[in-house]
Amino acid sequence: MKIHEFQAKQLLREAGVAVPEGVAVRSADEAAAAFDRLGGPLAVVKAQIHAGGRGKGTIASNPEQKGVQLVHSADEAATTAKNLLGELLVTVQTGPAGQTVRQVFVEAGCDIARELYLGIVIDRACGLPVLMVSSEGGVNIEEVAAKTPELIYREPFDPDAGLQSYQVRKLCHRLNITGKSVRSADKFMRTLCKVFVRLDCSLVEINPLVVTGAGELIALDAKITFDDNSLFRHPGLAELRDSAEEDPAEVQAGEAGLSYVQLEGNVGCLVNGAGLAMSTMDLIKLHGSEPANFLDVGGSAQVEQVTQAFRILLADKNVKAVLVNIFGGIMRCTTIAEAIVASYKEVGFDVPLVVRLEGTEVEQGRKILAESDVDIISATDLTDAAKKVVAAVR
Numbered sequence: 001m002k003i004h005e006f007q008a009k010q011l012l013r014e015a016g017v018a019v020p021e022g023v024a025v026r027s028a029d030e031a032a033a034a035f036d037r038l039g040g041p042l043a044v045v046k047a048q049i050h051a052g053g054r055g056k057g058t059i060a061s062n063p064e065q066k067g068v069q070l071v072h073s074a075d076e077a078a079t080t081a082k083n084l085l086g087e088l089l090v091t092v093q094t095g096p097a098g099q100t101v102r103q104v105f106v107e108a109g110c111d112i113a114r115e116l117y118l119g120i121v122i123d124r125a126c127g128l129p130v131l132m133v134s135s136e137g138g139v140n141i142e143e144v145a146a147k148t149p150e151l152i153y154r155e156p157f158d159p160d161a162g163l164q165s166y167q168v169r170k171l172c173h174r175l176n177i178t179g180k181s182v183r184s185a186d187k188f189m190r191t192l193c194k195v196f197v198r199l200d201c202s203l204v205e206i207n208p209l210v211v212t213g214a215g216e217l218i219a220l221d222a223k224i225t226f227d228d229n230s231l232f233r234h235p236g237l238a239e240l241r242d243s244a245e246e247d248p249a250e251v252q253a254g255e256a257g258l259s260y261v262q263l264e265g266n267v268g269c270l271v272n273g274a275g276l277a278m279s280t281m282d283l284i285k286l287h288g289s290e291p292a293n294f295l296d297v298g299g300s301a302q303v304e305q306v307t308q309a310f311r312i313l314l315a316d317k318n319v320k321a322v323l324v325n326i327f328g329g330i331m332r333c334t335t336i337a338e339a340i341v342a343s344y345k346e347v348g349f350d351v352p353l354v355v356r357l358e359g360t361e362v363e364q365g366r367k368i369l370a371e372s373d374v375d376i377i378s379a380t381d382l383t384d385a386a387k388k389v390v391a392a393v394r
Helices: 005-015 028-038 074-084 141-147 165-175 179-196 228-233 248-255 274-286 304-313 335-346 362-371 384-391
Strands: 021-023 045-048 062-066 066-071 088-090 104-108 112-123 128-135 150-156 201-212 217-219 223-226 257-263 268-271 295-296 321-328 354-360 378-379
Touching: 005 021, 005 179, 005 223, 021 028, 028 045, 028 074, 028 104, 028 321, 045 074, 062 066, 062 074, 074 104, 088 217, 112 141, 112 150, 112 179, 128 165, 128 179, 141 150, 150 165, 165 179, 165 378, 179 201, 179 217, 217 248, 223 228, 248 257, 248 304, 268 274, 268 304, 268 384, 274 295, 274 321, 274 384, 295 354, 304 321, 321 335, 321 384, 335 362, 354 362, 362 378, 378 384
Parallel strands: 268 295, 268 321, 321 354, 354 378
Antiparallel strands: 021 104, 045 066, 045 104, 112 128, 112 201, 128 150, 201 217, 201 223, 257 295
């Protein structure tokens, strides 16, 4: 689950991480009032969307308008907010479609001496969270990683013990952070690592991490993503979710208890089990088409869930055929066959449907499908199913 910058900074402030003062607003008048409240003489108006690259991003209707702008008065803050709100912001992460700006963050100006990069992710190779820093802050860190990876320094840390002071000193040496800034870095980095572990984050990114003229480290930007599987432990965090920033189909699927990710192909996939879903998508691609989605109905799907899954798949105008690939382990093939027949009749199909069943009660399940009046293309195995659905698309 992603959250907005202003929400991330509030969590960091509560944890003791230094961040500038700021106010999230939804109108031009509120932006002007926020500038006055912050006391000037300088503020930054930032579009709030769930995507990076906002500083270089542009408004679709006015490419001269950037997603992050300096303002020097309340009137200027109001004008900038008016030009952003309700508009599509296009960044390297949104793609050409852009995302609608529904709120902006008016933040106090900062005395910037240096801009650095800091990020925390899970390193699956070593099985630990890892703190990454770079002297190349405020720029596209992916480009730095690709072209000059030697400028990114990493320190894995134990989630129980946390980042240690000696590790901070190593990083400060590499970043040429000296004097009292080292003490500020120690508090900043170690606290941030504690936040990462305590809140079950999958990503914490500060870009840029600023060293002020006074030598203090401040998070000038903040991006936090949480592990969805841990949200049951953090009911307060779930309240920060902004479903308007998410794909409507993915929101709909989540409410139905389905795992769904929108892709760009033309074959809709309804599968039970993440591994089987990945294999299904691979074979669709191998035989000449592209998957339109990842959709895992799980091991105990009922008729209502399968029906909702079909609704989501068929709502995608790019879908030219649907492949149902079910392995009956916990779930019986008879159950999924009955669900397919019922949901087919309720939803109505205008594209070919290929079904491959295997596992518990498979013969009975195939019989249910064969005796129904549903127009189904049956497949005997996964390769056969992939070939048939690709042929149906063509």
